[in-house]
Amino acid sequence: MLDLKFIRENPDLVRQAIANKNEADKLNELLALDGRRRDIIGEVEALKHQKNVASENVAKTKKAGGDASDAILALRAVSDKAQALDESLRQVEEQILQLQLRIPNIPNSDVPVGDESANQELRYWGERPSLAFKPAPHWELGETLGIYDGAAGANVSGSGFFVLKGAGAKMQRALVSFMLDRHTAHGYIEHRLPYLVTARTMQGTGQLPKLAEDMYHIEADDLYLIPTAEVPLTNLSAGAIIPADLLPQKAVAYTPCFRRESGAHGKDTRGMLRVHQFDKVELVKVVEPEHSYDELELLLADAEAILQALKLPYRVKLLATGDLSFAAAKCYDLEVYSAGVDTWLEVSSCSNFVDFQARRMNLRARPKGGGKPFFPHTLNGSGLALPRTMIAIWENYQTAKGSIIIPEVLVPYMGGQTEIA
RNA sequence: GGAGAGGUGGCCGAGCGGCCGAAGGCAGCUGCCUGCUAAGCAGUUGGCGGGGAAACUCGCCCCCGGGUUCGAAUCCCGGCCUCUCCGCCA
Numbered sequence: 041m042l043d044l045k046f047i048r049e050n051p052d053l054v055r056q057a058i059a060n061k062n063e064a065d066k067l068n069e070l071l072a073l074d075g076r077r078r079d080i081i082g083e084v085e086a087l088k089h090q091k092n093v094a095s096e097n098v099a100k101t102k103k104a105g106g107d108a109s110d111a112i113l114a115l116r117a118v119s120d121k122a123q124a125l126d127e128s129l130r131q132v133e134e135q136i137l138q139l140q141l142r143i144p145n146i147p148n149s150d151v152p153v154g155d156e157s158a159n160q161e162l163r164y165w166g167e168r169p170s171l172a173f174k175p176a177p178h179w180e181l182g183e184t185l186g187i188y189d190g191a192a193g194a195n196v197s198g199s200g201f202f203v204l205k206g207a208g209a210k211m212q213r214a215l216v217s218f219m220l221d222r223h224t225a226h227g228y229i230e231h232r233l234p235y236l237v238t239a240r241t242m243q244g245t246g247q248l249p250k251l252a253e254d255m256y257h258i259e260a261d262d263l264y265l266i267p268t269a270e271v272p273l274t275n276l277s278a279g280a281i282i283p284a285d286l287l288p289q290k291a292v293a294y295t296p297c298f299r300r301e302s303g304a305h306g307k308d309t310r311g312m313l314r315v316h317q318f319d320k321v322e323l324v325k326v327v328e329p330e331h332s333y334d335e336l337e338l339l340l341a342d343a344e345a346i347l348q349a350l351k352l353p354y355r356v357k358l359l360a361t362g363d364l365s366f367a368a369a370k371c372y373d374l375e376v377y378s379a380g381v382d383t384w385l386e387v388s389s390c391s392n393f394v395d396f397q398a399r400r401m402n403l404r405a406r407p408k409g410g411g412k413p414f415f416p417h418t419l420n421g422s423g424l425a426l427p428r429t430m431i432a433i434w435e436n437y438q439t440a441k442g443s444i445i446i447p448e449v450l451v452p453y454m455g456g457q458t459e460i461a
Numbered sequence: 462g463g464a465g466a467g468g469u470g471g472c473c474g475a476g477c478g479g480c481c482g483a484a485g486g487c488a489g490c491u492g493c494c495u496g497c498u499a500a501g502c503a504g505u506u507g508g509c510g511g512g513g514a515a516a517c518u519c520g521c522c523c524c525c526g527g528g529u530u531c532g533a534a535u536c537c538c539g540g541c542c543u544c545u546c547c548g549c550c551a
Contacts, residue, residue: 085510086519098532112532115532119530119531119532
């Protein structure tokens with residue numbers, strides 16, 4: 041979230057960001073509450089000071105063996121009044137927090153303003169495959185080869201779930217291992233994470249309160265299934281003050297991701313394009329504020345390296361303000377071209393959240409020589425989302441006879457297998 | 462799931478309901494001393510918020526949230542977490 045003081049001092053900037061991100065504008069309400077909050081604080085603290093002084097006098101009187109019953113009687117009134125004020129302060133602060141949690145991050149100045157039509161396609165990499173036959177979509181390929189079973193997924197869990205079998209399942213595992221190996225070679229520390237997290241954790245990275253409808257919630261224990269490893273991975277040190285010389289922290293984790301996709305019914309329903317559960321390898325960085333935009337470029341390059349190694353054609357998009365997520369200040373999307381469905385599939389979003397998430401989760405860092413703790417910047421990016429990466433492999437590497445050539449870098453991870461036929 | 466123990470500052474560890482934001486120790490920092498290091502001596506070292514240009518000042522913080530009280534680290538209730546034992550279990 042944004043610093044209350046910053047909001048107070050830069051209302052126009054904040055209002056513009058809200059408009060650019062198409063969020064509800066509750067700024068005036070927030071500012072009014074903030075004024076009330078400070079009024080109450082002034083009052084309640086004066087009262088408490090009075091109370092503290094008088095209370096000390098009671099102690100002294102009693103110690104000296106005197107009678108303090110009059111003073112005590114007078115104090116009771118002051119004490120009650122302070123308590124009542126404290127209660128209204130608590131209420132105002134809760135209201136402020138609820139509003140504050142719904143104010144989006146401010147887009148960085150180099151982010152194009154506008155809706156998704158203002159997104160900038162920055163560059164293309166690789167050649168789209170030129171197939172001498174009409175490429176089949178992955179669900180046809182997969183079902184024919186016996187490596188994908190959509191019906192079985194629906195059978196056990198309903199629509200939006202799928203099953204991989206044989207070489208399909210193995211390729212998914214191969215991709216996970218390959219990605220983890222690449223990223224750890226680039227200095228990311230591998231993590232295994234909980235898939236269920238608390239509401240507080242969801243709030244830390246910005247999923248709650250806004251996206252409550254998009255997540256699976258376990259009622260009995262009040263836990264949420266993670267929609268991305270970003271959530272547990274970024275929150276690992278939430279609430280703590282970490283030594284700044286531990287920065288930058290680079291972490292990678294493979295987890296399944298669970299999404300209700302409540303707003304997306306009827307969209308991309310075939311195959312593995314949009315599903316309720318999918319695997320993803322995620323990169324997270326916690327860095328010094330002054331380096332975060334450089335780190336974003338490096339993060340993007342680390343994600344791109346996977347697509348390049350797999351020889352999959354892709355493009356890089358810089359998202360416009362209207363397409364930017366609630367918590368992000370700047371974001372690049374990586375989209376892979378997939379021949380069967382003949383579209384660009386988003387396989388990674390690389391974002392810089394600056395101090396927005398750190399402030400929400402109260403994650404701070406202590407400067408090397410000591411001094412005031414500061415909010416580090418957090419970043420994340422998929423490296424990469426699995427089903428769509430695999431879709432692109434199946435569809436781009438398919439042959440006229442219906443088999444799939446396995447990308448070279450994956451062959452060692454597939455036990456030497458070079459083709460799925 | 463059952464029974465017990467415990468959560469205090471960067472760490473260890475004390476703490477009768479009233480100068481306790483908290484003894485003492487360690488670690489850190491600053492002086493002094495000293496060929497260097499160590500030791501010794503003295504001082505110093507938390508977070509958040511309000512006011513102030515600033516020096517500074519006020520309030521809150523002893524796991525969290527309530528309660529009792531003029532006054533709570535200290536008493537009461539609830540929760541969370543950690544540890545030990547038993548049971549169950551991949």
